[in-house]
Amino acid sequence: MGTRRRVVVVGGDAAGMAAAATAKRRAGDDLEIIAFERGSWTSYSACGIPYWVGGEVPSPDDLVARTPEEHRRRGIDVRMGVEVTHVDADDATVRVRDSDGVESSHGYDELILATGAEPYLPDLPGIDSAGIHTAHTLDDGQRVLDDLLESSPRHAVVVGGGYVGLEMAESFVHQGVETTLVTRSGTPMSSLDPDVGGRVHEALERDGVRVRVSSPARGFASTGGRVSAVETDDAAIPADIVVLGIGVRARSGLATAAGLEVGAGDAIVVDSRQRADPERHIWAAGDCAATHDRMSGRLVHVPLGTHANKQGVVLGRNLTGDDVEFPGVLATAITKACSTEIARTGLGEQGAADAGFDAEAVTIETTTRSGYYPGAEPMSVKLIGDRTTRRVLGAQIIGGTGAAMRIDTVAMALWSESTVDDLMFADLAYAPPFSSVWDPVQVAARALASRLVS
Amino acid sequence: MGTRRRVVVVGGDAAGMAAAATAKRRAGDDLEIIAFERGSWTSYSACGIPYWVGGEVPSPDDLVARTPEEHRRRGIDVRMGVEVTHVDADDATVRVRDSDGVESSHGYDELILATGAEPYLPDLPGIDSAGIHTAHTLDDGQRVLDDLLESSPRHAVVVGGGYVGLEMAESFVHQGVETTLVTRSGTPMSSLDPDVGGRVHEALERDGVRVRVSSPARGFASTGGRVSAVETDDAAIPADIVVLGIGVRARSGLATAAGLEVGAGDAIVVDSRQRADPERHIWAAGDCAATHDRMSGRLVHVPLGTHANKQGVVLGRNLTGDDVEFPGVLATAITKACSTEIARTGLGEQGAADAGFDAEAVTIETTTRSGYYPGAEPMSVKLIGDRTTRRVLGAQIIGGTGAAMRIDTVAMALWSESTVDDLMFADLAYAPPFSSVWDPVQVAARALASRLVS
Numbered sequence: 082m083g084t085r086r087r088v089v090v091v092g093g094d095a096a097g098m099a100a101a102a103t104a105k106r107r108a109g110d111d112l113e114i115i116a117f118e119r120g121s122w123t124s125y126s127a128c129g130i131p132y133w134v135g136g137e138v139p140s141p142d143d144l145v146a147r148t149p150e151e152h153r154r155r156g157i158d159v160r161m162g163v164e165v166t167h168v169d170a171d172d173a174t175v176r177v178r179d180s181d182g183v184e185s186s187h188g189y190d191e192l193i194l195a196t197g198a199e200p201y202l203p204d205l206p207g208i209d210s211a212g213i214h215t216a217h218t219l220d221d222g223q224r225v226l227d228d229l230l231e232s233s234p235r236h237a238v239v240v241g242g243g244y245v246g247l248e249m250a251e252s253f254v255h256q257g258v259e260t261t262l263v264t265r266s267g268t269p270m271s272s273l274d275p276d277v278g279g280r281v282h283e284a285l286e287r288d289g290v291r292v293r294v295s296s297p298a299r300g301f302a303s304t305g306g307r308v309s310a311v312e313t314d315d316a317a318i319p320a321d322i323v324v325l326g327i328g329v330r331a332r333s334g335l336a337t338a339a340g341l342e343v344g345a346g347d348a349i350v351v352d353s354r355q356r357a358d359p360e361r362h363i364w365a366a367g368d369c370a371a372t373h374d375r376m377s378g379r380l381v382h383v384p385l386g387t388h389a390n391k392q393g394v395v396l397g398r399n400l401t402g403d404d405v406e407f408p409g410v411l412a413t414a415i416t417k418a419c420s421t422e423i424a425r426t427g428l429g430e431q432g433a434a435d436a437g438f439d440a441e442a443v444t445i446e447t448t449t450r451s452g453y454y455p456g457a458e459p460m461s462v463k464l465i466g467d468r469t470t471r472r473v474l475g476a477q478i479i480g481g482t483g484a485a486m487r488i489d490t491v492a493m494a495l496w497s498e499s500t501v502d503d504l505m506f507a508d509l510a511y512a513p514p515f516s517s518v519w520d521p522v523q524v525a526a527r528a529l530a531s532r533l534v535s
Numbered sequence: 536m537g538t539r540r541r542v543v544v545v546g547g548d549a550a551g552m553a554a555a556a557t558a559k560r561r562a563g564d565d566l567e568i569i570a571f572e573r574g575s576w577t578s579y580s581a582c583g584i585p586y587w588v589g590g591e592v593p594s595p596d597d598l599v600a601r602t603p604e605e606h607r608r609r610g611i612d613v614r615m616g617v618e619v620t621h622v623d624a625d626d627a628t629v630r631v632r633d634s635d636g637v638e639s640s641h642g643y644d645e646l647i648l649a650t651g652a653e654p655y656l657p658d659l660p661g662i663d664s665a666g667i668h669t670a671h672t673l674d675d676g677q678r679v680l681d682d683l684l685e686s687s688p689r690h691a692v693v694v695g696g697g698y699v700g701l702e703m704a705e706s707f708v709h710q711g712v713e714t715t716l717v718t719r720s721g722t723p724m725s726s727l728d729p730d731v732g733g734r735v736h737e738a739l740e741r742d743g744v745r746v747r748v749s750s751p752a753r754g755f756a757s758t759g760g761r762v763s764a765v766e767t768d769d770a771a772i773p774a775d776i777v778v779l780g781i782g783v784r785a786r787s788g789l790a791t792a793a794g795l796e797v798g799a800g801d802a803i804v805v806d807s808r809q810r811a812d813p814e815r816h817i818w819a820a821g822d823c824a825a826t827h828d829r830m831s832g833r834l835v836h837v838p839l840g841t842h843a844n845k846q847g848v849v850l851g852r853n854l855t856g857d858d859v860e861f862p863g864v865l866a867t868a869i870t871k872a873c874s875t876e877i878a879r880t881g882l883g884e885q886g887a888a889d890a891g892f893d894a895e896a897v898t899i900e901t902t903t904r905s906g907y908y909p910g911a912e913p914m915s916v917k918l919i920g921d922r923t924t925r926r927v928l929g930a931q932i933i934g935g936t937g938a939a940m941r942i943d944t945v946a947m948a949l950w951s952e953s954t955v956d957d958l959m960f961a962d963l964a965y966a967p968p969f970s971s972v973w974d975p976v977q978v979a980a981r982a983l984a985s986r987l988v989s
Contacts, residue, residue, distance in 0.1 A: 095972070129907060129967045143907035146972075244966075375962075386972045387965040394981075408960050415964035424964055453583060453597035486937065489944045489963045489974070496961040497951030506862050507950040508829075509943045510869035510878055511841035512698075513583045518549070518600075518840045520943070527848075 086112055088400065089175055089189035091165045091335065093118025094125065095386050096367025097195030098147065099393025100355075100400070101157045107401040114157045115187065117177055119164035122219050123149050128386050130222040131245070134229075135252030141219045168192065170339040170361045191362045191400055194336055194349060195393070198329035198368035198384045207301030212308040213323045216249055225324065234258055234321030238311045240298045242269035245326035247281075247418045250290045253322075254419060260290050261318050263311060265297040265327075272414065274429045276444070277463055277477045281423055284479070288419030293318070329384055331369045339363070345371040348382040353406040355396035364400065366392035375409040376428045376474060376495065377436040383410050413492045415485050422460075422485035426492040427475025430465055439468040443528040447521045449483040451513035460484035464491070464501070464525040471500040471533055476522065483515075490522050501530045540566055542854065543629055543643035545619045545789065547572025548579065549840050550821025551649030552601065553847025554809075554854070555611050561855040568611045569641065571631055573618035576673050577603050582840050584676040585699070588683075589706030595673045622646065624793040624815045645816045645854055648790055648803060649847070652783035652822035652838045661755030666762040667777045670703055679778065688712055688775030692765045694752045696723035699780035701735075701872045704744045707776075708873060714744050715772050717765060719751040719781075726868065728883045730898070731917055731931045735877055738933070742873035747772070783838055785823045793817070799825040802836040807860040809850040818854065820846035829863040830882045830928060830949065831890040837864050867946045869939050876914075876939035880946040881929025884919055893922040897982040901975045903937040905967035914938035918945070918955070918979035925954040925987050930976065937969070944976050955984045 088104060090097040093116050101114045116123075124147040132138045149159040162180035169176070175192070178184045200215040202208065212232065214225045228234075237253040239246045242264030253260040262269065262285065268278025269285060269292060285292050293313065302310040302317055310317040331348035333341075341357050342350040348371035351357050357365040367389035374381045388410055395407040413426040433440035442465045450457040458481025465475040476491040478484055494504045505526035511518055519527065542558060544551045547570050555568050570577075578601040586592045603613040616634035623630070629646070632638045654669040656662065666686065668679045682688075691707040693700045696718030707714040716723065716739065722732025723739060723746060739746050747767065756764040756771055764771040785802035787795075795811050796804040802825035805811050811819040821843035828835045842864055849861040867880040887894035896919045904911040914934020920927050930945040932938055948958045959980035965972055973981065 126905065126907070126967065126972065128965070128972075129905060132908060132967055137909050138907050385965065387963070390972050391960060409962075411962040413962045413964050415966045415969055417966065417968045426962070426964070451580065451583060453580075453592050454586060455591050483937070483940070486940060486964065486969055487943070489941070490947050492963055493944050493947035493953075493958075493961055494951070496957060497948070497953055499947075499951055503950060504947075506845060507947055508863075508865040508867045508880070509841070509946055510867050510880070510940065511582070511839065512869045512871065513580065513586055514871045515869055515876075515940055518580065518582075518844050 085110070086190040087188065088112055088114045088191045088193060089187060090114065090116035090193045090195060091175070092195035092197055093123040093149070093159060094195065094197055094367070095389040096393040097193055098124045098152060099390050100193050100195065100366055100397040102152070102155060103394050103397025104400050105156050107398065112401070116152070116157055116159045117163045117165050118159065118161050120218060120220065121161060123147060123152060123159060125219055126386060127217060130216050130219065131248035131252045134216065134222055134225050134249065135255035137255065141222065144219065165335060168335050168339040170358065170363060173362070191364065193396065194357065194363065194365040194369060195367045196332040196335060196369040199332050200325060201328045201330055202325065203327065205298060205300045207303055207308070210301050210303040210308040211306055212321065213301060213325065215325050216245055217329065228322055229256060232321060236261070236319045237322045237324070238263060238318055238320035239324050239326060240311060241326035241328065242266060242271065243326060243328065244414065244416045247285070247416055249324045249326055250285065251417070251419050254289055261293060262290055263293045263296045263298060263313060263318065265295070267295050269294070270423065272412070273425055273477050274431065274463065277479060280461070280479050281418065281421070284421035285418055288421070329368070331382055331384070333369050336365065336369070345380045345382040350380070353408070354399045354404070355392055355407060364396050366396045372407065373409040375411055377432065381410065381412070383412060385414070411492055411495050413488060415488060420481070422480055422482065424478045424485035424488035425476070426488050427495045428465060429475060429477065433465050433474045438474055440465055440474060441468050441529065441532050443525060443532060445521070445525045445528050447517060447524050449481050450515060451517050454513045458482060458484070460521060462521050462525040464522070464529045466501045466529050466533060468533055471502060473499055473501055473504055476525070487520070487522050490520070501526045501533060505530050539564070540644040541642065542566055542568045542645045542647065543641060544568065544570035544647045544649060545629070546649035546651055547577040547603070547613060548649065548651055548821070549843035550847040551647055552578045552606060553844050554647050554649065554820055554851040556606070556609060557848050557851025558854050559610050561852065566855070570606070570611055570613045571617045571619050572613065572615050574672060574674065575615060577601060577606060577613060579673055580840060581671060584670050584673065585702035585706045588670065588676055588679050588703065589709035591709065595676065598673065619789060622789050622793040624812065624817060627816070645818065647850065648811065648817065648819040648823060649821045650786040650789060650823040653786050654779060655782045655784055656779065657781065659752060659754045661757055661762070664755050664757040664762040665760055666775065667755060667779065669779050670699055671783065682776055683710055686775060690715070690773045691776045691778070692717060692772055692774035693778050693780060694765060695780035695782065696720060696725065697780060697782065698868065698870045701739070701870055703778045703780055704739065705871070705873050708743055715747060716744055717747045717750045717752060717767060717772065719749070721749050723748070724877065726866070727879055727931050728885065728917065731933060734915070734933050735872065735875070738875035739872055742875070783822070785836055785838070787823050790819065790823070799834045799836040804834065807862070808853045808858070809846055809861060818850050820850045826861065827863040829865055831886065835864065835866070837866060839868070865946055865949050867942060869942060874935070876934060876936065878932045878939035878942035879930070880942050881949045882919060883929060883931065887919050887928045892928055894919055894928060895922050895983065895986050897979060897986060899975070899979045899982050901971060901978050903935050904969060905971050908967045910936070912936060912938070914975060916975050916979040918976070918983050920955045920983050920987060922987055925956060927953055927955055927958055930979070941974070941976050955980045955987060959984050
């Protein structure tokens, strides 16, 4: 009371603004909060970009959870188009530059780094050609949409077989463009085991996406400055428009320049309270920060909106006198490639072995509803467990409508370190429109349990 | 080995046949298994009957998981149309009567009671009129369908607001019949808290079902021997066809006659291995048996196919030398009333207080997918927790497509005795087609957690 602390937030997206909003709600006038955002949007859903590009979401405004004006009404001093160029951690000051190039300095009591991640851009010949895009920000999305409209491409190529790659391929298919997905790994979705990734490959092909695996992009051919093909070892794949989705890396330049520790790629290392440097009052959260994987115990970088939001809340609470842990991640993920739902959580078969578990896996085939109920679609569950402790280690699900959200049952089982027997006998919901009498994850748990009997 | 044991199974539906199939698979020729079923079907999904009556499932054969012939091919001697009339437990013998009235006796080494449950039929004037049905067996379902076809009813009345009542009301609406649901309790679905039940009431009315609450049926008027109205305290409700769905009770007459203990209504009391009388080698499972509620610790009777199947497997394994527990239930349940999905697990607000918890509850309103994603529908989550321990105690969910299956996340949290903080921070799946960035159950957990702060 009386001593009004100043918090400076670097980055106006999910993590930074969740932290700011949480802290402001708890501390009110005791805190002055200034948030610098170099772009023109706050608190938006980057995960929604593929659906906007695909025409399922009409406007980028729909993806904005809270506008700068809404944040200001809640007492947060949001400065748009302002880039933080330097952190002087010893002097507790940031230097910033606004969109007119005017520079200024701002002191802080607490500094929140929420600088996010940026798409990885490989140093390949021709990568600067027109028609080559990323899909990381709303501005990126607008450029892809404008390009679709202006150049009416016949052939699209998506480079990268991760979530963004799959979702952008789906977007192009929705827009009626012939689409090829090229990926370095042996199957799309290298976060899945290869057997499950192989099914994703088949599903994409069924939905009209051409897939070329084990085909890293080697460069881009162009005509008149505009991309005309993606070159791989085997072939030049015609491309009137290209989206790169080959991963992101933490944007941690300010942090490293200020002497903070980075790891797991270049992500800022924080403790479980989201403190990057407690002595110098620096915090970090979201896509720029590392976290730990609860299954492997490893430091990891998992840039996802769900973690960014939760970490922001944890940070905002701890900054205002609470003591809350961000408890780590399971690497749960879910996506939809046209008509196929895909989800994973925890460790894959190889990852489990790498982490020192005595891993066993089963894959079962079943249906999303009771087999006799209209709309029942095929689905499969791969479940991984430990032979010695019988602990559930991970799951991968692929199938029709309603398949993928079942991953949360397994995620909750992993969270509480449950055994396959716990999962097999848990009282899960059953009615024919929703499930067979043994829920699909329990069919898998039952099969796995019988394999674990010594 | 060598001494071939004989197992007699009374009842050829889920629990009995799951036990028989499990035991046979494990013990092979060491076991002779004879199953007596008084009806004409084995291993069928009673839960599917409303969807068959509603025209969504074309044939009763679709509801049969395994026919008598399929069981026989697996080495189980299934005798159809044979009723067990007496158990002489001291002599280890059952007396049976076949469909021709021929009686015989059969000795056993192990006896499995899987006699199921029967619909409760109140002793009301006119209840024997033509056109009044239950919906418990496939034969019941056939009678309702035949009656629909032959009498082309204009007005249907469903008596009872539980799952069967709601689902049968939906069936009649699907068949184009004007439908009224009458229920004794103040809201439909008395297993929900009244505030959530009130929403079910509204949803039913929106979908064209007339609902009369606090209206116990007092009798049935008839014309020429056929039902013409259901009489309540307030009114006589025109009815050309009636389905009674006012609950079931365990069919435990053979058990009580043999001196076995019953409780929780008239359900057969078993230990966690499904043994009803270990000394006399009598076992029980499924809708005829009691179990315990993991949240309240109470003995309960929860006649559901999912428990029947699991108990059957537990029984079959223990009968053949394994040692496995059926770990009890959470009273998880799910249903669909036309366009509205409904689910519950664990304790309601009042039930939590009754069980001695220091209960707090929140209800949150959100959407089934990211709000901006096409097809996002409203949903609400009521979450109950304990103020002292912060343990999650129960949840009730109502909403559009994709809402209800989220109950399994909470069920898994209850199973592992997780706190609201565990649930709030668990790494659940997020992508716009599936969820908002905070999953609906985590929105509720976050709201509840903030209420539990002292």
